[in-house]
Amino acid sequence: MFGTSGIRGEIGESVTCDLALDVGRALASEGYQNVVVGRDARESGRMLADAATAGLRECGADAIRVGEAATPTVARSVEWRDADAGLVVTASHNPPQDNGLKLWNPSGQAFDEAQRETISARVRDQNFDLASWDDLGEATRWDGATDRHAEALVRAAGSGDRAIVVDAGNGVGGVTADALRNLGHDVQTLNARPDGSFPARPSEPTAENCATLCEVVAATDADLGIAHDGDADRMRAVTATGEFVSGDLLLAAFAREAANPGDRVAVPVDTSLAVADLLETQGVSVERTRVGDVYVAEAATDSGVSFGGEPSGAWIWPDETLCPDGPLAACRLAELVSRRGPLGDLVAEIETYPLRRGSVETERKAEKMERVRERVTSEYDDVDTRDGVRVEVNDGWFLIRASGTEPIVRVTAEARRSRRADALFADARRMVESN
Known part of the structure; x- marks a missing residue:
């Protein structure tokens, strides 16, 4: 159920x-x-x-x-x-x-x-x-819940004076704009009127769905763009030049700021190697979990975990709450940009690797995954089956897992070279399609 x-x-x-x-x-x-x-x-x-x-x-x-x-x-x-x-x-x-x-x-x-x-x-x-x-x-x-949330956000984030565009996607994330204004930022909103038919754009804040936000930020003097999904548990970001920031880069930027040497950061098994490599230079390790904010939150209950996040846009600061709080993420990102400079410059400092993501539609996820699991475990040595099938090879990895909310099997692959990432992704996808 x-x-x-x-x-x-x-x-x-x-x-x-x-x-x-x-x-x-x-x-x-x-x-x-x-x-x-x-x-x-x-x-x-x-x-x-x-x-x-x-x-x-x-x-x-x-x-x-x-x-x-x-x-x-x-x-x-x-x-x-x-x-x-x-x-x-x-x-x-x-x-x-x-x-x-x-x-x-x-x-x-x-x-x-x-x-x-x-x-x-x-x-x-x-x-x-x-x-x-x-x-x-x-x-x-x-009737005081949203006001109480806005007050908590102001206490949890530093003030600033950035120009920010908030795309609520016709969802219920208006608390973000309120809190950012209370923190001193100049806020413009897009699609701020709640409407559960999502007339302006699909609810999920992807690069494709947030094209208008990217255009508005790039065409104005805005320093930052913020996008939420329908219930505002997710938050994604756009740089001042209108570039939609990948979830892995945003995760790395948040984690670098939140973690101290000796800490751990909880991330799901589909997270880029770029996050672990960046944190390793700071003496911070990653703890991989099953995909889903509930599993990241479970890991974050450990006192040694200072931050948890998912590339899909769920961000958890256990010192504040164990729920993914998109408005909190927006306010802390605005604080970060106010203190350390443009988001584009901050993410440009992070080394990235070729990462491929895709999916295969199927109405029989469990049966397909069982066949894939049998094949992969017979062909590879380093296999992690805690959530789908994750395979480590000497120059990259791939992950095959069934979506928890949609009739699809997701395929992810990453390597330090583009050709190798393409090859790993193609091999993994073929395993799904042929089983």
């Missing part, structure tokens, strides 16, 4: 009000008696949040409703309101016909695998502890 990023799927198919009702019932039945409930801008989120709230109350739990808010706003509100859990109705960067639910702990960490399984089991078995008529839970409204 749960993928790596919670429950996601098409409305009326895999995601229904019945499911949301049952997840609420399951949470309350597991003893989560005070739950913060929020949603992104998708119209279907209204009914799903209502259904989840009904399920919570039916089993005796209280719901604290924050309405339309960024996912990190809801996740961080769990601690602020002394609640037991958070429930966000969102499909994050997925298309508008999708929606979903994601669950949060007071630390800001998403529910881990064991917690997700207990909820799934109750839903599968329809095992709920319904309350008596005189012991139902209550629903209250808290």
